[in-house]
Amino acid sequence: MSASRASAATNIRDFPNGSGAAAVLAAGIGAFLSALFALLADKLAAVKSLMVFYKPTGPLSGVTTCAILLWLIAWLVLDRRWRPRTVAMGRVRAAAIILLVLGVLLTFPPIADVF
Amino acid sequence: MEITTRSLWTLIHGMGFGALYLMACSGALVELYRRYASPLKPAVEIADERFLRAYLIAMAVLAWFTVLTGAYIVYPWYRAAAPPGATNLAAFPQRLLLASPSTSAWHSIGMEWKEHVAWIVPISITMAAAVVARYGRNLRVQPELRSAVLAFVWISLLCAGVAGFFGAMIDKNAPVEGGATIHIAQGEHR
Numbered sequence: 001m002s003a004s005r006a007s008a009a010t011n012i013r014d015f016p017n018g019s020g021a022a023a024v025l026a027a028g029i030g031a032f033l034s035a036l037f038a039l040l041a042d043k044l045a046a047v048k049s050l051m052v053f054y055k056p057t058g059p060l061s062g063v064t065t066c067a068i069l070l071w072l073i074a075w076l077v078l079d080r081r082w083r084p085r086t087v088a089m090g091r092v093r094a095a096a097i098i099l100l101v102l103g104v105l106l107t108f109p110p111i112a113d114v115f
Numbered sequence: 116m117e118i119t120t121r122s123l124w125t126l127i128h129g130m131g132f133g134a135l136y137l138m139a140c141s142g143a144l145v146e147l148y149r150r151y152a153s154p155l156k157p158a159v160e161i162a163d164e165r166f167l168r169a170y171l172i173a174m175a176v177l178a179w180f181t182v183l184t185g186a187y188i189v190y191p192w193y194r195a196a197a198p199p200g201a202t203n204l205a206a207f208p209q210r211l212l213l214a215s216p217s218t219s220a221w222h223s224i225g226m227e228w229k230e231h232v233a234w235i236v237p238i239s240i241t242m243a244a245a246v247v248a249r250y251g252r253n254l255r256v257q258p259e260l261r262s263a264v265l266a267f268v269w270i271s272l273l274c275a276g277v278a279g280f281f282g283a284m285i286d287k288n289a290p291v292e293g294g295a296t297i298h299i300a301q302g303e304h305r
Binding site: 019061090108 | 186190194223250253
């Protein structure tokens, strides 16, 4: 192993987790919003017609575009606030995973049909 | 031997981007778990760190290509409305599936789930790639952040698996066909 590689391999810094926490929570928000918009478009005719951004793809185009835009905005905002800080990662992880799992469950039609 | 352009795009979407993503997932999980699991394990070298970063970025690109080709190229052909009174529904896969009680659930459960759950994949893996790109080997001393990234990659594998399974089964029951025919090779006469 060269000197530079050895040096790099051991050079672990403990810098703030804020930026990572922002990315994780925003991904949870994005996953949940994508399911929520799909549910709203399925249940409400007004939302369904509003979500048709590209006619051949139908409401899926608006549902996914809105969810992705809001995910990116949430990521940007959280990153700007948390980047220099160390946040309670355990709570952020729990919130993000709950949002992610809710997102997966709400996209499953038999569960979505309960609402 | 020939293939239609719509079949070719379905192949590119499912077997090209989607299947490649599914295969890549196991590599990412092993790498994230094995190399970054504990600060007590042998140190992560720069070359390994660069490799994982590039690997996850490539996975994110694959995931985005999969959902974008699916939603904006293949899905419009799948959901095309049949003209009133049409009896041959071969060119209208969604209508073909809904026309029979034995196949309608492939659309009402399979496609309805697949078309939405698949979008969780690029969101999850883009986040994982961004976190690994930013933290690199420092992820070893951020166990909660690392485990969150691992959880998202696991769920992305699950979501991609659901989308891939239903995509394959729907294509088996009502394939997306049509468009120009591409001749690949000429067979021998017997």
